[in-house]
Amino acid sequence: MGTPLYSIPGPGAPTPESPAGAGQAAASGAAAARVPGAGEAHTVGEVLAQSQAAQVLDELDRELVGLAPIKARIRDIAALLVIDKLRANLGIQAQAPSLHMSFTGNPGTGKTTVALRMAQILHRLGYVRRGHLVAVTRDDLVGQYIGHTAPKTREVLKRAMGGVLFIDEAYYLYRPENERDYGQEAIEILLQVMENQRDDLVVILAGYKDRMETFFRSNPGLSSRIAHHLDFPDYAPADLLSIADKLLTQQNYRFAPGARATFAEYLAHRIRQPHFANARSVRNALDRARLRQASRLFAEVERRFTAEDLTTIESADIRASRVFQAAAASPQP
């Protein structure tokens, strides 16, 4: 039908390559709508300033306790992407970098939290168009009967387009003991999209380190498409205590004198007990301490509380935890 009589708005949009109906390269057009900024930048500083990625990196440094190796890796990745931008601006050709990642580590080590930040950083630097995170597990991807899995997986992929798809405990997708398991089908669709639609979404696979390694060994296709492996260490007790401070401040609570020391004691016991989940256990312990604080105050029907009363977690609120009783019952060897 001849040439269009109008043009596409937007930064450096190329002339439409293919007429409707010929569209084989899915969404090559959508990819053209890249995030503005970082367009004419020629220094690292300019890219960071225009994209405001530095802001997210600084927030990451400030708001997340510990995680030094992770933070360093994310800076490295950001550096790679910024330099890539600069190269592109000078017309140096290169393949779009593969950005799929694996986050391994024990529960509560900050994998989901960091993935959210990662989505923001990738968005600011223009490597994903929207910057949202879609977090799923096996159940969201794999169906119950023949023909159920493909539409389910596609549905999730469609929702994740333009952002980051975070697959928690990804190894459950692969069940070698059942050769007819539908997980394999989900993996295959995933692989295809990871390879062919790199512009459209970034996939992060997360889970325990050892299980993830087994999973990758039996799925080399998947493993070879993961560009960055980030291993999240367990938090040191001091880090956990700082995380507690942060979580309390965020919710306008604080430790009474002595309560912080009690919480440190609590952590020392808790770490040795089963199902310890790092920062998540800290969060849960604080939630329960708040509950006890509330009960304690609730009992004082006639008293007029000050703001200080209402925001203070006392040593006793922590001391009442079952963790202390369990520790007393089974003294360490």
Add this chain to the structure above:
Amino acid sequence: MMTNPVRKITQGQFSFLPELTDAEIALQIQYGLDRGYAWSIEYTDDPHPRNTFWEMFGMPMFDLKDAAGVLAEVNSCRQTFPQHYIRLVAFDATRGIESIGMSFIVNRPAKEPGFGLIRQELHGRTMRYTVHSYASGRPEGERGGN
């Protein structure tokens, strides 16, 4: 229709314009997504203007953020039904609207035979008119293209 200068079915938005490219379709999809519409894809081989109920290609797509997902689905529909009419329909779920917010054709058969006007003479000099789609004169599955 018979007197239509562009010689193709004109239904929905943009139908008097040259065919949209995929890049332009993506922009329209994104516009809809940004307004919170849910896109769905429909196809038919009977383009009669009163045929309002086309077949659905998959479920309506909720909670999408980016056009790429919808466009991939359009392409999959084009592959399955290259000689059908395919349209994109955006549902606006806003309270009080709950209706179609956008709708436009994204695929058509290679040949569009158009419509004929049938006149039926009745008592006196009364005349009844009806529009007949040449495509639907042929059996299903043989309507598009050749």
